[in-house]
Amino acid sequence: MKKLSPSLVAVKKITSAVPRSNFAEPDLEKLARLILESGGLINPIIVRRNGMDAYEIVDGDFEYYAAARAKEIDAPKGETIGAFILEEENEELLLKQLEILRKTAITENLVENPETGFLYENPSSQPADSITNAVCLVEVPNLGENETPEESSSLEQRLTNIEAQFASQINELKAEYAREQKVLAQSIQELENRLLQQVPLLVEAGLANRINELKSELPPEKQVVVERIPEVDNVTSESMSLLEALNTLEKNQLSANLKDAGLKLPIIQIILKERDVRPFVSFANVVERVKGLTDKTMIKIIDKWQKYS
Template sequence: MKKLLVSLVLVKKITSTVPRSNFADRDLEKLAQLILELGGLINPIILRRNGMDTYEIVDGDFEYYAAVKAREINPMKGETIGAFILEPENEGVLLEQVQALRKSAKTENLVENPETLFLEENTSSQPADSIKNPVSLVEVPKSCENETPQSSSSLEQRLTNLEAQFENQINELKAEYAREKQVLALSIQEVENRLLQQVSLLVEAGLANRINELKSELPTEKQVLVERIPEVKKVTSESMSALEALNNLDQSALFANFKDAGLKLPVIKTIIEQRGVRQFTSFANVVERVDKLGDKTMIKIIDKWQKYS
């Protein structure tokens, strides 16, 4: 059988078929103040589920209405109430215990108040099972000077119930703290990931800008080549007949002569394509516009230019 534990239930989720007017407002007010002062009831009520998250009173109507009064006084402190909830596996035993306690409470009441015998006899004819919400197990406090002190066993039981209630509250707080801690850790991790991404993008953008600046500051490789190769400079000042042959010679003849000079097919095609786009203005211009055309190859072509005419 599942161990019986005290559960914290929202007061607003509980209903009672016993009218509130059955209890004196003065007594409800007194117990409500005690509930707020202590932080809860020392005697949990008994509930039965009648919905997904709603309950009805089986025993403890007086305590319930006192808790309602406490919630009216201070909604923050009086929001929940300790309760035993009937489950299929423990309902029978729990109801038997309620009946036994009720019988004991009636006997004590008869001993202390013989004048109630007539009222008990009139109600004893009704079977116990027909009472949906039996009388509360806790006596309504009496405003008299001579109060009978509680027995040590009853006090111990109430202290045990109170400890169980506090333990449940502490466990709920621990679980809530763990959930909030996990959410906070995930949020921090997400912020760190975003910062790392932003830093990475900024670094890459900075490097790209600097590379572009350096490229714009440095002359191209072909410009340096043209400026530093004396042979090319010398050729550019020579007669333009070779350059004219390069610009105007028939493609088949030009192709044959270039191949004889040792040029590769892609370079020859590029020269012919560039010539078709725009005529070359100098041999230096040829070197600049044709990829993979080196200075030595250009000099070799110039040496054989007389074959192109």
């Protein structure tokens, strides 16, 4: 028989016949955190194969549920657990060893009642992982009919454990919801910022395309008339002259002209500062970069700029 040594088994491949509610949730939480911090469990569990890649707990239900909780907290770190796997060649010997260990654990946890002389389990020395399916050889007082204090106490403890487990899961869900809500809010803000940057350019491009479409729809003779109207030529040349002036005109002259056109000094100062950073590429770009300058104001400046051209 080969030397006995623990193996790493995936936690998700293991099942237990003992309900998780048998164990106090704070104890499971504490051990789970210690498993993650120390990088593993110092007390390997004992499992038996019940399929090609499946196992059931023979001993160590508490440790198993603590490892399962560790996997819930940090899946990569808590993915596996150390376990002794019962094989045909070693099962009989391991079960005998386990039986002796269980009996020893039960004896160590017994205390004598001074009044009756009977032996009882000592709650203060009871380990977190209760021994399951162990044979009790302790004589207990004869209880009256329907008197089951141990069952009642056990049920209350299980209910308390279930409530603690639910509370822990609810808190985790709340924390996860808050994280997802924060990520969603950030994504929405980024999308709004992109839209604010793109809308002026899209509007300007859309207007230019629409003007070209209208010109192409006009009959040739009317199109010639429109192209020869002085006002249209002036607006085009003025718009180009204004954009060029915003980028290149001497600052004192530009400041005086803009002030005469109706702009306030703080906005003029922003324009002068922004053009030093980088040239304006369009009127939409001017409105976007100059805080306090609106589309309507920009149009008024274009209309009044004709006397400076």
